[in-house]
Amino acid sequence: MDLDLSALADTLAAWEVAPTSLTYAPVGFGDHHWTARTADGRRWFVTVADLAHKPYCGAGVETAREGLRRAMDTAAALNADAGLDFVVAPLRTAFFGASSMASSGATVRRLGDRYAVSVFPYLDASAGRFGREPPPEHRRLLVERLAVLHRTPAPAATPVHRPGLPDRAPLEAALREPLDAFAPDSGPYAERCRALLTDSARGLRHRLGEFDERTARLIRQAPTPVVTHGEPHPGNVLDPGGRNLLVDWDTVALAVPERDVWLCSPDPDDLARYEELTGHRPDRDRLAYYALRWAFDDVAACLDVFRALHAATPDTAQAWEGLTGAVAQLNVCGPMGFTENLTTVAPWKKRH
Numbered sequence: 001m002d003l004d005l006s007a008l009a010d011t012l013a014a015w016e017v018a019p020t021s022l023t024y025a026p027v028g029f030g031d032h033h034w035t036a037r038t039a040d041g042r043r044w045f046v047t048v049a050d051l052a053h054k055p056y057c058g059a060g061v062e063t064a065r066e067g068l069r070r071a072m073d074t075a076a077a078l079n080a081d082a083g084l085d086f087v088v089a090p091l092r093t094a095f096f097g098a099s100s101m102a103s104s105g106a107t108v109r110r111l112g113d114r115y116a117v118s119v120f121p122y123l124d125a126s127a128g129r130f131g132r133e134p135p136p137e138h139r140r141l142l143v144e145r146l147a148v149l150h151r152t153p154a155p156a157a158t159p160v161h162r163p164g165l166p167d168r169a170p171l172e173a174a175l176r177e178p179l180d181a182f183a184p185d186s187g188p189y190a191e192r193c194r195a196l197l198t199d200s201a202r203g204l205r206h207r208l209g210e211f212d213e214r215t216a217r218l219i220r221q222a223p224t225p226v227v228t229h230g231e232p233h234p235g236n237v238l239d240p241g242g243r244n245l246l247v248d249w250d251t252v253a254l255a256v257p258e259r260d261v262w263l264c265s266p267d268p269d270d271l272a273r274y275e276e277l278t279g280h281r282p283d284r285d286r287l288a289y290y291a292l293r294w295a296f297d298d299v300a301a302c303l304d305v306f307r308a309l310h311a312a313t314p315d316t317a318q319a320w321e322g323l324t325g326a327v328a329q330l331n332v333c334g335p336m337g338f339t340e341n342l343t344t345v346a347p348w349k350k351r352h
Contacts, residue, residue, distance in 0.1 A: 055166030072107035075249035077155035128234025147277035161255035187310035
């Protein structure tokens with residue numbers, strides 16, 4: 001990435017952090033992360049968002065910057081004002097220390113033309129395994145966390161989730177003309193993408209039509225939204241089974257509860273526990289809708305990787321695995337769509 005680390009270090013001064021070292025942290029997908037350490041031994045977790053690749057925050061760099069700011073402000077308010085201590089929220093600038101979560105100061109700072117920086121407290125805690133189903137007792141704790149979140153009044157900054165696919169146009173173009181979507185010299189996976197989409201385009205277009213019908217139905221119903229995290233999978237839970245701290249709040253938005261619940265657990269006992277705590281019975285059709293949406297978002301995210309210049313790396317190998325898995329999932333679903341396949345969808349990359 002074209003990022004000047006000295007400029008990043010200078011940006012951290014807004015949080016009164018003067019790092020003596022910045023260590024890259026190869027965790028998560030989509031954003032870039034460092035651990036900053038200062039001369040007195042304190043550490044912070046630094047996230048640099050690439051706004052050119054955050055369509056769920058908004059189309060275009062400046063719109064995405066504003067969407068990210070609203071998301072980070074929402075997380076900060078959920079922690080500081082609503083008292084949700086399981087929300088790992090960004091620190092605000094200029095108020096480092098005891099008052100770092102005060103209602104003033106910025107949660108996001110510009111870094112160059114396309115990046116934005118946020119700073120978080122450093123937590124010495126392990127995360128769950130991305131894409132691996134947690135044990136029942138861990139799922140139950142997460143369901144209870146989500147029930148608290150969904151009952152919490154929305155902070156003023158909370159973005160509004162819009163059903164549909166943020167990256168729809170490139171996806172449709174790839175399905176319409178797969179031979180034109182991937183230049184043969186773009187990288188080692190281009191020809192494989194061409195072949196995969198040529199074989200799968202008809203089935204994927206049919207499934208996309210089903211998705212459109214579900215989207216229109218959800219919009220017509222206009223159910224009451226709640227504050228949703230957006231991606232409460234195990235990889236975004238620190239100290240699972242203990243404190244169950246939720247990280248990665250850039251996808252936070254007002255939406256139907258099923259946006260979170262489908263990814264948390266499809267188990268009937270967990271759904272009953274959620275209903276007991278909130279009074280809302282999760283709707284199976286909406287659960288299926290968000291599973292379907294996730295699979296299409298994964299396809300779009302992976303195609304975005306392979307349309308650009310790329311090399312054979314562990315990241316592109318994982319992207320290829322994610323793409324083939326999502327395509328297979330979309331093609332094997334029965335006539336009821338994703339309703340009967342909720343437990344088989346594994347997340348690949350943040351695009352929601």
